[in-house]
Amino acid sequence: MAETMKAKSPHLKRFRYTQDIPVDKPFNWQQLVRLLKYVKPYAKTVLPIAVIAMLISTVVRLAVPIIIGTYIVDQVLPSGDYNLLIQFVIGIAVMYLLSYIGNAVRIKYVNILGQNVVYDLRHHLFSHVQRLSNRFFDNRSAGSIIVRIMNDINSLQELFTNGIINLLMDIITLISIVVILLVISPKLALAVMVIIPIMFYISTKLRKNIRRSWQQVRIQQSRVNSHLNESIQGVRITQSFSQEDNNTEYFHGVNEETFQSWNVATRKSAMFRPFVEMSNAFGTIILVAYGSYLIINDPAVTLGVFISFTFFIGMFWEPISRLGQMYNQLLMAMSASERIFEFLDEQPNVKEKENAIELDDIKGHIVFDQVQFSYDEDRIALHEISLEMKPGQTVALVGHTGSGKSTIANLINRFYDPTKGAVKIDGVDLRDVKLDGLRQNISVVLQDTFIFSGTIMENIRFGRPDASDEEVIEAAKVVGADDFIQRLADGYETEVEERGNILSAGERQLLSFARALLANPKIIILDEATASIDTETEVKIQNALKKLLKGRTAIIIAHRLSTIRDSDNIIVLEHGRILEQGDHDELMKKQGEYYGLVKSQFQMLDQL
Numbered sequence: 017m018a019e020t021m022k023a024k025s026p027h028l029k030r031f032r033y034t035q036d037i038p039v040d041k042p043f044n045w046q047q048l049v050r051l052l053k054y055v056k057p058y059a060k061t062v063l064p065i066a067v068i069a070m071l072i073s074t075v076v077r078l079a080v081p082i083i084i085g086t087y088i089v090d091q092v093l094p095s096g097d098y099n100l101l102i103q104f105v106i107g108i109a110v111m112y113l114l115s116y117i118g119n120a121v122r123i124k125y126v127n128i129l130g131q132n133v134v135y136d137l138r139h140h141l142f143s144h145v146q147r148l149s150n151r152f153f154d155n156r157s158a159g160s161i162i163v164r165i166m167n168d169i170n171s172l173q174e175l176f177t178n179g180i181i182n183l184l185m186d187i188i189t190l191i192s193i194v195v196i197l198l199v200i201s202p203k204l205a206l207a208v209m210v211i212i213p214i215m216f217y218i219s220t221k222l223r224k225n226i227r228r229s230w231q232q233v234r235i236q237q238s239r240v241n242s243h244l245n246e247s248i249q250g251v252r253i254t255q256s257f258s259q260e261d262n263n264t265e266y267f268h269g270v271n272e273e274t275f276q277s278w279n280v281a282t283r284k285s286a287m288f289r290p291f292v293e294m295s296n297a298f299g300t301i302i303l304v305a306y307g308s309y310l311i312i313n314d315p316a317v318t319l320g321v322f323i324s325f326t327f328f329i330g331m332f333w334e335p336i337s338r339l340g341q342m343y344n345q346l347l348m349a350m351s352a353s354e355r356i357f358e359f360l361d362e363q364p365n366v367k368e369k370e371n372a373i374e375l376d377d378i379k380g381h382i383v384f385d386q387v388q389f390s391y392d393e394d395r396i397a398l399h400e401i402s403l404e405m406k407p408g409q410t411v412a413l414v415g416h417t418g419s420g421k422s423t424i425a426n427l428i429n430r431f432y433d434p435t436k437g438a439v440k441i442d443g444v445d446l447r448d449v450k451l452d453g454l455r456q457n458i459s460v461v462l463q464d465t466f467i468f469s470g471t472i473m474e475n476i477r478f479g480r481p482d483a484s485d486e487e488v489i490e491a492a493k494v495v496g497a498d499d500f501i502q503r504l505a506d507g508y509e510t511e512v513e514e515r516g517n518i519l520s521a522g523e524r525q526l527l528s529f530a531r532a533l534l535a536n537p538k539i540i541i542l543d544e545a546t547a548s549i550d551t552e553t554e555v556k557i558q559n560a561l562k563k564l565l566k567g568r569t570a571i572i573i574a575h576r577l578s579t580i581r582d583s584d585n586i587i588v589l590e591h592g593r594i595l596e597q598g599d600h601d602e603l604m605k606k607q608g609e610y611y612g613l614v615k616s617q618f619q620m621l622d623q624l
């Protein structure tokens with residue numbers, strides 16, 4: 017369920033978080049069967065060991081009360097045979113040991129099973145999500161995807177570690193106890209079991225109530241998480257607008273609500289244990305009253321029978337209450353697995369054909385043939401655009417914000433497919449080519465260079481994982497990044513954090529140039545940085561660019577027109593249409609839109 021939360025205070029309306037909150041779903045057999053498929057790889061190894069261990073400990077535990085009641089109390093004690101008694105006592109000790117070992121083995125192996133299943137499921141989900149198209153990520157926040165990969169799978173972990181085997185164990189234990197009790201004394205058994213349905217009903221209701229309260233706690237906790245996440249990410253902006261007090265006030269609110277929900281949940285949970293104990297006491301009272309009466313009046317009910325019953329009654333309530341809990345757990349797992357399967361069933365919008373062509377050695381000839389494209393139904397981002405980028409040409413895309421520059425780049429990369437028309441490279445429609453091959457031929461250098469956590473060396477090598485250290489350093493030298501890297505504390509081995517906060521904007525750009533150069537693509541797409549960089553770095557970047565673009569088809573999404581004067585072709589876009597194109601001189605002569613853009617940029621610079 018996607019739940020949108022709003023802050024109560026009107027001035028804090030900006031805090032709205034859309035979150036995925038797991039809720040109970042009706043029991044769904046198909047989904048359970050699909051989930052159990054993840055157990056299959058372990059069906060011949062870990063699972064049988066866990067089941068056998070569980071069976072041994074259960075059978076032994078069930079046998080002990082019978083031995084005590086029927087044999088020791090009813091037969092050995094009246095005979096006065098001490099030797100036999102000692103043998104029985106040793107036998108019981110051995111049985112308890114066996115039950116202990118069985119339990120230990122069961123717990124160990126169900127944990128192994130649960131961990132493995134969760135590992136496989138998370139791996140499967142991650143590798144699947146990674147391959148999904150941009151459209152999938154357009155519609156979801158990173159946070160909600162992370163929640164599914166982590167939290168939803170974690171909630172299944174409980175089902176696989178404790179749930180399934182325990183369910184089996186509890187059912188076997190309960191059925192066996194009922195059968196044993198009915199065999200040894202049907203009358204007493206029926207009297208004692210009168211309260212089972214009542215107990216089961218109340219415990220399930222109570223559990224449901226408790227679960228709801230914990231769900232509320234989780235909702236509150238995710239609000240706290242979302243707020244923390246946003247506050248820490250945006251702390252600089254918060255400080256610069258002096259919004260710390262507002263933020264703190266809001267945090268205080270969600271913190272308080274979390275605290276209250278915890279109080280409610282723990283209060284309700286505290287009722288459960290006493291309830292189980294009360295049922296136990298109630299059963300024992302029936303047993304003592306009616307059992308004593310039967311001992312006196314019914315020769316079939318011996319003291320041994322009475323004692324066996326006492327043991328079995330003690331073993332009864334735990335599985336019953338656990339079964340109620342199990343059912344709740346299953347419902348939670350249903351909702352978690354539904355959300356996981358929803359992702360797993362998601363297919364990439366950009367699909368590879370079965371007989372897709374491998375684009376090996378391309379020349380880099382790009383053609384847009386009457387391409388129309390919309391991100392959503394309401395707006396058209398590109399209107400039947402036709403254009404050509406010849407191999408080795410540098411083509412600049414200019415135009416106001418939102419005019420469709422990045423969209424053109426996205427289509428060349430085949431992050432999306434055109435709604436109409438075709439994008440072709442070397443004459444082949446991109447819908448007919450293999451995606452990996454296509455993208456290996458294209459490098460994208462974005463405005464906001466993404467730096468992964470790891471060393472500088474690893475970050476550059478991301479462009480071509482099999483490149484040697486020497487090749488990485490060579491690429492860095494060519495684009496002029498080597499100087500600043502050498503000055504870092506550990507040179508190429510310097511660790512950078514995710515997003516590369518220790519590097520300046522210009523340095524990050526140079527790093528991404530080195531990364532792109534190392535990949536040695538035939539086509540380069542460059543989203544030119546708008547960040548203001550000092551003139552010295554600017555010159556460095558311009559030189560690096562020349563080297564990077566040499567011999568490749570380059571598409572520059574230009575923001576500063578001064579940098580694209582030398583481009584072979586400049587395409588001016590407006591509202592998804594091509595207004596004009598040509599080289600700098602031609603367009604300046606024409607005195608059209610480009611001329612206007614250049615003039616306004618120079619005027620702006622003059623005013624500075």
Ligand SMILES: Nc1ncnc2c1ncn2[C@@H]1O[C@H](COP(=O)(O)OP(=O)(O)OP(=O)(O)O)[C@@H](O)[C@H]1O
Nearest residue numbers: 154391392397415416417418419420421422423424
């Ligand atoms: N993922 C998306 N989902 C829906 N609409 C989008 C998406 N990305 C872009 N758009 C819309 O498509 C249109 C073209 O956007 P595009 O990003 O291509 O513009 P741009 O010229 O690159 O702009 P800028 O210079 O600001 O980067 C805009 O109206 C934009 O709002």
